[in-house]
Amino acid sequence: MxxxxxxxxxxxxxxxxxxxxxxxxxxxxxxxxxxxxAPSAWTLRPFQLGEVALGEGLFAAKRALMLDHGRGxxxxxxxxxxxxxxxxxxxxxxxxxxxxxxxxxxxxxxxxxxxxxxxxxxxxxxxxxxxxxxxxxxxxxxxxxxxxxxxxxxxxxxxxxxxxxxxxxxxxxxxxQYVDLPADVLGGASAITLSAWVKPTHDANWGRVFDFGNDTTRYLYLAARNASGVPRFAITTGGPGGEQGLDGAAALPSNVWSHLAVTIAGGTGTLYVNGAAVARNTAMPLTPAALGTLKNNWLGRSNYATDPVFAGAFDEFNVWSRALTADEITALQNSRAADSFAGRGDLASYAFDETTGGTFADASGRGLDATLRRTxxxxxxxxxxxxxxxxxxxxxxxxxxxxxxxxxxxxxxxxxxxxxxxxxxxxxxxxxxxxxxxxxxxxxxxxxxxxxxATLQRMWGxxxxxxxxxxxxxxxxxxxxxxxxxxxxxxxLFDLDKLIDACAAGDDTLDGLHANQHIPIFTGLLRLYDATGEQRYLNAARNFWDMVVPVRMYGIGGTSTGEFWKARGVIAGTIGATDAETCCAYNMLKLSRMLFFHTRDPKYMDYYERALYNQVLGSKQDKADAEKPLVTYFIGLTPGHVRDYTPKQGTTCCEGTGMESATKYQDSVYFKAADGSALYVNLYSPTTLTWAEKGVTVTQTTDYPREQGSTLTVGGGSAAFELRLRVPSWATGGFRVTVNGRAVSGTPVPGSYFTVSRTWRRGDVVRVAVPFRLRVEKALDDPSVQTLFHGPVNLVARKTSTSYLPFGLYRDAALSGDLLPTFTPVTGKPLHYTLDGTEFAPFFEGTEDPTHAYFRRAEPKVAFGNTDSGVANPAKDDGTTLLDDIWAGAPFSGKGALVSRVRATVDAWVAAGLLGEADGEKVVETARNASYAS
Known part of the structure; x- marks a missing residue:
């Protein structure tokens, strides 16, 4: 059947x-x-790198370092x-x-x-x-x-x-490569001399000058270096334990021609190096006659499979059916064998004067031509x-x-x-x-x-x-x-069905898997969906992304610890020195970009900004180096971590993807609708887009993220299209757009795109204001472990301490919920702040300072406007504190709105038995009497 x-x-x-x-x-x-x-399944199209020119700014400065490396x-x-x-x-x-x-x-x-x-x-x-x-x-x-x-x-x-x-x-x-000699090369001789010129180019032990044998039991060989680094000759019919051997006294020099010769006759073996006898053994009764005809007769290769192939050059290999005298061997130092007293080897003689091909003629008269082969x-x-x-x-x-x-x-x-x-x-x-x-x-x-x-499934797993x-x-x-x-x-043929089917069904099986082995699988699945239309490929990729973001994502956008995933939701419990392998961020960006082409879901571009502006930029050291790209392997998020930009001599997978990232920073700043009806501005970055089909250019002028917004100027001719400006999910207040100085009506929604539709003409100017707010993001498994963001920028504390730094942030919080008033700006250093004597800096700065990406939130007392109520800040079982609950209502329209929130929250906590009534009144009174930044 x-x-x-x-x-x-x-x-x-x-x-x-x-x-x-x-x-x-x-x-x-x-x-x-x-x-x-472009696949027909893509609702959006990317621009070519040459169509988007980077302007002066953060990305151009990082790229210049990599361009110099690539050029030199x-x-x-x-x-x-x-x-x-x-x-x-x-x-x-x-x-x-x-x-x-x-x-x-x-x-x-x-x-x-x-x-x-x-x-x-x-x-x-x-x-x-x-x-x-x-x-x-x-x-x-x-x-x-x-x-x-x-x-x-x-x-x-x-x-x-x-x-x-x-x-x-x-x-x-x-x-x-090695030289393969015919089986009868030793001729069954009862006495023998083997002679060769060699020039080793590497000092690996056990590389064979020659090895004639059937296996690892019956053989004779000459190694350029034994375990002690000196030449060794051995002959045996009983494996390593039965070897009769000769060991040299000194190592052969590298990149220098040396002459080696071995003689056996009458039970005595002698090893010569450059004409001098360096070892003699009078208890060597074994001869080629005792070995018989051997199967493997090799120059440069060992019968032991794990031994290295000899690295270097050969000249003049001869075999005689007698033991040459010491004088005859000495004479071989200054002339070819054919011109010496000894003459050519009568069993085999190869001069190696061949410059092409792979066949070496035997000049002994026996017709034992040799062949160059690969192992x-x-x-x-x-x-x-x-x-x-x-x-x-x-x-x-x-x-x-x-x-x-x-x-x-x-x-x-x-x-x-x-x-x-x-x-x-x-x-x-x-x-x-x-x-x-x-x-x-x-x-x-x-x-x-x-x-x-079954074989393929096993291999890929x-x-x-x-x-x-x-x-x-x-x-x-x-x-x-x-x-x-x-x-x-x-x-x-690369389908890993177990993974694809689980993700397509929404089953999270990632715990324990090697992260970067699996992330790029899903970009491939999307391309297979494009080519075949098979829905499970798209479903698997979309569901997989949600299994990583945010449930296995660190604040900087990276994922994995020690290259592997842990259980979903475990963030604080995995913080260490081997977090966030840089390749993972690179591949998550590719996947997010491609998913956006298919779905236009803004969450993918929100992630793209997070990972690009933090982990990817921060993984590149701000330093020139001709020899290494200076990119991290693991970024490391443990307190006090110092980034290593030259791991494993600078040639890991992450240095490779880091080189790629640094030369395509502009690839996702703009996309166009498949029908050309819209231009998506995904990132605020100093760039100039040349949109040839529309006959226009769009130039962004900005110092984002040091500047909280961007200016876009239209050049070229006129064209009708929708300009879709990304409203970051963190931009919860104040996002505004003007065209030629006039405000554009509409309500920007965080985590979406704001659309301006018109016929654009040369000289039109669009101004986008994207106010930043200082906020925290909490680890899913421990809300007290937090990381700090100012707009898109992760801020890290710089301190040598290797334990979590404790910080309280609510005491001067603004009515908007912005925590920035608690910090003091550092003059002349954009995005640098201090708090309690500790400096905070952007994660994207590629320095070797010890950093704290996460800190321990410490709000022991209830305080407002730097006024302490004297009341301990109570917490629920899940770690949420009274102050957390109060400030979760931000932004507040004014002080009265804040006080109302305090009143309502205190009443709820008192009713739940989490706060004493008298303490609750102190809290309300303190909030009423404090002053606040707007």
């Missing part, structure tokens, strides 16, 4: 049958050669790991280190991710500024990656370097492109639990490379970049499409190893460009 098709198979068949072929992209604006077609960093350092994987010259470049390099954390198993981030950063920098230097750097990187893919498509070829006598092949560290063979598909072998992808398919020391998110790394290539194409129109991106997806489809559903980042979004974007059916089918 034929088994029924799986749900996935049915969907794939439908997609392959229905998807339209062919590219579909339109010409874009300045510095943007191509644009993605040596991109060959990023390409180093790709070139090594392909066995190409690295041009002397050294990888950055940290997570990006062979020696990084977990053996560098994430290498290549940072290159993708850097490409995106350069593309956005070019798109924003039009500066040719960024396009040139993109072109050189894409060219190098094209060469890498071409090299990986074929058998490895010799990288020729200057040898001891002529040219020599070099095994670049990380190339996984992992080669890619399963010609589209493969990575900075490490395909083995990580293959191993993931059989893993049942995560182990990032073996497999560290290979599809996540593939996503970063794919995204970088797509952005390179979109901003520079480099067809090579699109070809590389398309090839990667062709390869992934060939790799994943044959796998059973594995922590860290199965993480795939925003790859679905990138694949859908590619599909919009290529129209290839396989690309859309590939995007759906």
């Amino acid at each position: 034929t088994p029924p098709l799986s749900r996935r198979a049915v969907l794939q068949t439908a997609i392959l049958a229905a998807a339209a072929p062919g590219a579909a992209y339109a010409a874009g604006g300045r510095a943007a050669a191509a644009t993605l077609p 960093y040596d991109v060959n350092r990023l390409l180093q790991v790709f070139r090594t994987n392909a066995g190409l010259s690295t041009l002397g470049a050294v990888a950055p280190g940290g997570w990006e390099g062979l020696d990084g954390e977990a053996n560098g198993n994430l290498r290549g991710h940072y290159t993708g981030h850097f490409l995106t950063m350069l593309a956005q920098a070019y798109g924003s500024t039009g500066e040719q230097a960024y396009a040139d750097r993109i072109g050189s990187m894409v060219g190098a990656l094209t060469e890498v893919r071409e090299a990986l498509r074929h058998d490895p070829a010799v990288l020729a370097v200057a040898g001891r006598f002529g040219t020599a092949p070099e095994n670049v560290r990380g190339s996984y 992992w063979g080669g890619p399963s598909h010609p589209g493969f492109l990575a900075a490490y072998p395909e083995t990580q992808f293959i191993l993931l398919e059989s893993m049942t639990s995560g182990d990032y020391t073996k497999v560290w998110a290979p599809y996540y790394t593939a996503h970063k490379i794919l995204r970088g290539l797509l952005d390179a194409f979109l901003y520079t129109d480099d067809a090579r970049a699109l070809d590389l991106a398309s090839g990667m997806c062709d390869w992934m489809y060939s790799r994943l499409s044959p796998l059973p559903d 594995i922590f860290s190893s199965g993480e795939f980042g925003g790859i679905v979004e990138a694949i859908c974007d590619l599909h919009a460009l290529t129209g290839k059916a396989e690309h859309l089918a590939l995007a759906r």
